[in-house]
Amino acid sequence: MAYFDAASAAPLHPVARQALLAALDEGWADPARLYREGRRARLLLDAAREAAAECVGCRADELVFTPSGTRAVHSGVAGALAGRRRVGRHLIVSAVEHSSVLHAAEAHEAAEGGSVTRVPVDRTGAVAPEAYAASLREDTALACLQSANHEVGTEQPVSRVAEACRAAGVPLLVDAAQSLGWGRVEGDWSLLTGSAHKWGGPSGVGLLVVRKGVRFAPQGPGDERESGRAPGFENLPAIVAAAASLRAVRAEAAAEAARLRELTERIRSRVPDLVPDVEVVGDPSRRLPGIVTFSCLYVDGETLLHELDRAGFSVSSGSSCTSSTLTPSHVLRAMGVLSEGNVRMSLPPGTPAQEVERFLEVLPGTVAAVREKLGAPAAPETVRAAGPDLVVDALGRRCPVPVIELAKVIGDVPVGGTVRVLSDDEAARLDIPAWCEMRGQEYVGEEPADRGTAYLVRRTS
Amino acid sequence: MAYFDAASAAPLHPVARQALLAALDEGWADPARLYREGRRARLLLDAAREAAAECVGCRADELVFTPSGTRAVHSGVAGALAGRRRVGRHLIVSAVEHSSVLHAAEAHEAAEGGSVTRVPVDRTGAVAPEAYAASLREDTALACLQSANHEVGTEQPVSRVAEACRAAGVPLLVDAAQSLGWGRVEGDWSLLTGSAHKWGGPSGVGLLVVRKGVRFAPQGPGDERESGRAPGFENLPAIVAAAASLRAVRAEAAAEAARLRELTERIRSRVPDLVPDVEVVGDPSRRLPGIVTFSCLYVDGETLLHELDRAGFSVSSGSSCTSSTLTPSHVLRAMGVLSEGNVRMSLPPGTPAQEVERFLEVLPGTVAAVREKLGAPAAPETVRAAGPDLVVDALGRRCPVPVIELAKVIGDVPVGGTVRVLSDDEAARLDIPAWCEMRGQEYVGEEPADRGTAYLVRRTS
Numbered sequence: 001m002a003y004f005d006a007a008s009a010a011p012l013h014p015v016a017r018q019a020l021l022a023a024l025d026e027g028w029a030d031p032a033r034l035y036r037e038g039r040r041a042r043l044l045l046d047a048a049r050e051a052a053a054e055c056v057g058c059r060a061d062e063l064v065f066t067p068s069g070t071r072a073v074h075s076g077v078a079g080a081l082a083g084r085r086r087v088g089r090h091l092i093v094s095a096v097e098h099s100s101v102l103h104a105a106e107a108h109e110a111a112e113g114g115s116v117t118r119v120p121v122d123r124t125g126a127v128a129p130e131a132y133a134a135s136l137r138e139d140t141a142l143a144c145l146q147s148a149n150h151e152v153g154t155e156q157p158v159s160r161v162a163e164a165c166r167a168a169g170v171p172l173l174v175d176a177a178q179s180l181g182w183g184r185v186e187g188d189w190s191l192l193t194g195s196a197h198k199w200g201g202p203s204g205v206g207l208l209v210v211r212k213g214v215r216f217a218p219q220g221p222g223d224e225r226e227s228g229r230a231p232g233f234e235n236l237p238a239i240v241a242a243a244a245s246l247r248a249v250r251a252e253a254a255a256e257a258a259r260l261r262e263l264t265e266r267i268r269s270r271v272p273d274l275v276p277d278v279e280v281v282g283d284p285s286r287r288l289p290g291i292v293t294f295s296c297l298y299v300d301g302e303t304l305l306h307e308l309d310r311a312g313f314s315v316s317s318g319s320s321c322t323s324s325t326l327t328p329s330h331v332l333r334a335m336g337v338l339s340e341g342n343v344r345m346s347l348p349p350g351t352p353a354q355e356v357e358r359f360l361e362v363l364p365g366t367v368a369a370v371r372e373k374l375g376a377p378a379a380p381e382t383v384r385a386a387g388p389d390l391v392v393d394a395l396g397r398r399c400p401v402p403v404i405e406l407a408k409v410i411g412d413v414p415v416g417g418t419v420r421v422l423s424d425d426e427a428a429r430l431d432i433p434a435w436c437e438m439r440g441q442e443y444v445g446e447e448p449a450d451r452g453t454a455y456l457v458r459r460t461s
Numbered sequence: 462m463a464y465f466d467a468a469s470a471a472p473l474h475p476v477a478r479q480a481l482l483a484a485l486d487e488g489w490a491d492p493a494r495l496y497r498e499g500r501r502a503r504l505l506l507d508a509a510r511e512a513a514a515e516c517v518g519c520r521a522d523e524l525v526f527t528p529s530g531t532r533a534v535h536s537g538v539a540g541a542l543a544g545r546r547r548v549g550r551h552l553i554v555s556a557v558e559h560s561s562v563l564h565a566a567e568a569h570e571a572a573e574g575g576s577v578t579r580v581p582v583d584r585t586g587a588v589a590p591e592a593y594a595a596s597l598r599e600d601t602a603l604a605c606l607q608s609a610n611h612e613v614g615t616e617q618p619v620s621r622v623a624e625a626c627r628a629a630g631v632p633l634l635v636d637a638a639q640s641l642g643w644g645r646v647e648g649d650w651s652l653l654t655g656s657a658h659k660w661g662g663p664s665g666v667g668l669l670v671v672r673k674g675v676r677f678a679p680q681g682p683g684d685e686r687e688s689g690r691a692p693g694f695e696n697l698p699a700i701v702a703a704a705a706s707l708r709a710v711r712a713e714a715a716a717e718a719a720r721l722r723e724l725t726e727r728i729r730s731r732v733p734d735l736v737p738d739v740e741v742v743g744d745p746s747r748r749l750p751g752i753v754t755f756s757c758l759y760v761d762g763e764t765l766l767h768e769l770d771r772a773g774f775s776v777s778s779g780s781s782c783t784s785s786t787l788t789p790s791h792v793l794r795a796m797g798v799l800s801e802g803n804v805r806m807s808l809p810p811g812t813p814a815q816e817v818e819r820f821l822e823v824l825p826g827t828v829a830a831v832r833e834k835l836g837a838p839a840a841p842e843t844v845r846a847a848g849p850d851l852v853v854d855a856l857g858r859r860c861p862v863p864v865i866e867l868a869k870v871i872g873d874v875p876v877g878g879t880v881r882v883l884s885d886d887e888a889a890r891l892d893i894p895a896w897c898e899m900r901g902q903e904y905v906g907e908e909p910a911d912r913g914t915a916y917l918v919r920r921t922s
Contacts, residue, residue, distance in 0.1 A: 001497070071528065074692065197489070233658060233664050235664045324685060
C-alpha cells in the first residue's frame with residue numbers, strides 16, 4: 001500500500017504518537033485548576049505553546065490552539081474582520097484558498113455590509129502580487145492568502161503581498177496549513193493559521209496566531225480559555241503531540257524536502273512521457289516539495305481513483321465526479337486547467353522512491369484501461385470528410401464523456417468548421433476549453449442552449 | 462494522591478486509552494476520501510456514531526461529533542435559535558447552567574432582538590417545573606436545562622420541563638455533560654449535548670444531538686462534515702475512544718453509582734459532624750452519585766484548596782477567591798448558599814473508600830488551621846455588653862474576612878441591636894445572608910454606602 005494523500009491528512013509522526021501517549025497520562029486534567037494535576041497540565045500546555053511559537057516564529061502569547069485548522073481559519077477571519085469593523089467590511093481572498101477560508105468569506109458576504117474580492121490566479125495557480133495589491137481598498141478590513149496551495153502545491157508570493165498589505169495598513173492572514181511543516185512563513189504577515197494533522201501531528205489541533213498590535217475581536221460565545229479566542233476544554237494530549245511533532249518534522253524538513261522534491265520532479269517529468277494526453281498542473285519550481293498534480297484527458301476521475309486504489313495507491317482528485325456537488329475543484333477552475341481524470345499525489349515524508357517507481361509502472365495501464373472502457377479516442381483524431389459544422393448532443397452525460405464525444409468528431413469537420421457541444425455537465429465548462437488548449441484547437445465560447453450550454457469549438461488544424 | 466475533581470475532567474478510562482491507540486493506527490485518514498484508508502476511517506466513524514447514539518437513545522443520523530462539549534452547546538443553541546427565528550428570539554435557561562450555556566445566552570442577548578429568561582432555582586439548586594413552564598412564551602425559540610448540576614450534583618426535573626416545553630411547541634436542549642456517563646436522559650427532549658472527557662473519554666470530543674423534526678439552522682461558516690453541523694476535520698481517534706468508553710462506563714454505571722453514592726452519602730453526613738460551621742449544599746437525594754459540595758464558614762477557599770492539595774487531595778471550589786473574576790460561582794449565588802470555603806468533591810468511578818476516609822481524617826485539621834491563620838472566631842460568639850449598633854469596616858478585605866469580622870462583633874451588640882458591615886467584596890453579598898441563615902440571625906438587607914455596600918444584620922439570639 002502506498003499512501004499519497006498527505007495533503008489531506010498525514011499519517012501520525014512517531015514523535016506525535018509518543019508525545020500523545022505520555023500526555024494521556026500527564027495531561028488529562030484541567031489546566032485552569034490549582035491542584036497538582038491541573039498545574040502539571042498547565043506546564044505541558046505552556047511548553048507546547050512555547051515550542052509551537054518557536055516553530056512559527058512568533059511570541060507564545062500570540063499563539064492559541066484551536067480544535068482544528070478549519071476552526072482556526074473561521075475564528076481568525078471572523079475576529080480580524082470584527083476587530084476592524086470601523087475601517088470597513090471588505091475582505092480579500094485568493095480564488096484558490098482552502099474551502100475553510102472560502103466558507104468564511106461566503107459567511108461574511110452573506111452578513112450585512114460584507115463584500116469580498118476574490119483575486120484570480122494564473123495558470124500555475126499563483127496570484128500576481130500586483131493584482132493582489134490592486135484589490136486593496138480604503139475599506140478593506142482583512143486580506144487572506146495561503147502560503148501554498150493544497151491541491152497543486154504552488155507557493156504564493158506571500159512576502160510581497162504582505163508588504164503591499166502592510167503599506168495599505170491592512171492585516172494579512174496567511175493560511176499556512178500546507179507549508180508549516182516545511183518551514184516558517186516569511187514576510188510581514190499579521191495572522192497565521194495551521195493544522196497539526198497536515199504535518200504529521202494528531203487531528204483535533206489547529207493553531208491561530210495573531211500578532212501583537214493586530215486588532216482582533218473574537219466572535220461568538222467565548223470563555224476564559226486560550227486568551228478568549230478558542231472556547232472549550234483544551235485537547236491537551238493532542239496539543240502536546242502537535243507541538244512535539246512540529247518540532248520533529250522541522251528538524252527533518254531540509255533533507256526530506258530535497259528527497260521528496262526529487263521524487264515529485266520525477267513524476268512531473270515522467271507522467272507526460274508515459275501517459276498520452278496528460279496535463280501536469282501547478283508551478284514547476286515554486287511549489288511544495290511533496291505535491292504533484294496532473295489531469296488525464298478522456299478519463300473519469302472517480303474510476304481512475306478506484307483503479308489506483310485497487311492497485312494499492314491512495315491519491316485524491318479534483319475531478320467533478322469525485323466531489324459531492326459534481327463540480328470540478330474550485331482551484332482547477334480558477335487556474336483554467338483540465339479537470340477530468342485529475343490526480344493529486346501528495347507524498348508523506350519518508351515515501352520510498354520505489355513506491356513512486358511502482359506508481360509510474362502502474363499508471364499508464366490503469367489510465368489506458370479507463371479510457372478503453374469509456375470508448376475514448378485511442379489515437380489522434382483522423383481527418384474525415386463531412387459538412388462544415390456538427391452538433392454533439394452530450395446532454396445528461398457526465399465528465400469526461402462530453403470531451404470524448406468532441407474529440408471523436410473533431411476530425412469529421414474540415415479545418416475552419418465548428419463543433420457545437422451541448423452539455424449540462426459543470427465540468428464541460430472547464431474541460432472543453434482546456435482540451436482546445438491542449439489540442440491546439442480554437443475555443444470560440446459558450447452560449448445558453450434550450451437545455452444546458454452550447455460550447456463552440458473551431459477546428460484549426 | 463486522591464483526585465476528586467471528575468466533574469472538571471475524569472481521568473482517561475482504560476477502554477478509551479485502548480481504543481484511542483488502536484484508532485491512531487487505523488483512523489488517521491480523511492473519512493471523506495474514497496481510498497481504503499479513507500473507507501476504513503469512515504467505517505470507524507460510522508461505528509462510533511452508532512455506539513454513541515445507542516448510549517444516548519437517539520438515531521445515529523441525529524448525532525454529530527463536535528470538538529468539545531462547549532462547542533456542542535454553542536453550536537446547538539445558535540442553530541436551534543436560528544432555526545426558529547420566525548417564531549421569536551426568546552431563550553430560556555436555568556440560572557445554574559454550565560458557563561457554556563450562559564455564554565451562549567449572553568451572546569444571544571447581545572444580538573439584535575435577543576432576550577433571555579433565567580429561571581431561578583431553590584436552595585438545593587433545582588428549578589421548579591412550574592416556574593420553568595411559566596417562563597415559556599409565544600416568542601420562545603428555545604429552552605435549555607441541564608440534566609444535573611456540575612457544581613452541586615443536583616438533578617433537574619428534565620422530564621417534567623420537557624413535557625411543558627412539548628406542550629408549548631418549544632424545543633428543549635438538555636446539557637447532559639455531567640450525567641451522560643450514568644445513563645440516558647429521560648423525557649421528551651429535542652436537543653442534547655455531551656462532553657467525552659466528563660465520562661472518562663478523551664478531551665477533544667463533544668456530541669450534539671438534534672432530534673428529527675427539530676428546526677435547526679447551523680450558524681457560521683460550515684463545511685460538508687458532520688451533516689454540516691460541526692466544521693473541521695473529524696478527530697477520529699478521539700471520537701472512537703469517546704464512543705467506546707461511553708459504552709464501557711455505562712456497563713459499569715449501575716454498580717459504580719451505588720458505590721459512589723454510598724461514599725458521597727458518608728461525606729455528606731460526616732463532614733458537618735467533623736467540622737463545625739459547615740453547610741453541605743445541593744439536593745440530598747436527587748443528585749448525581751459522585752458529587753458532594755460543602756462550604757466552610759470563616760475559610761478562604763483558595764488557601765483551603767492549597768492545603769488539601771498539599772495533603773494529597775485534588776478538589777475544586779466555587780469560592781470567589783478561586784475564580785479569576787473574584788466573584789463566587791454563579792451556581793452558589795443562584796442557590797443563595799454560603800460560598801466561602803467552598804469545596805466540590807467529584808469522585809471518579811473507581812475511587813477507593815479508603816481515600817474518602819483519609820480525606821475525612823485530614824479535613825477537620827486543615828479547616829481548623831486555615832481558620833486559625835485567618836483569626837476566625839474559634840467558639841460561638843459570646844455575649845458582650847456594648848452599644849445597640851456597631852459598624853464593621855471591612856472595605857478592601859476579601860472573603861472570608863468580612864464574615865469573620867461580623868462574627869467577631871455580633872456578641873458585642875445586645876439582642877435587637879444591629880451590625881452594619883461595610884464591604885466591597887462580591888462574596889459578601891452572598892455570604893453575609895448565608896451566615897445569618899446558618900447562625901439564626903436576622904439579615905435585614907443591603908444598601909449602597911460611600912464605598913462598597915452596607916450589609917445590615919440584626920442580632921436575634
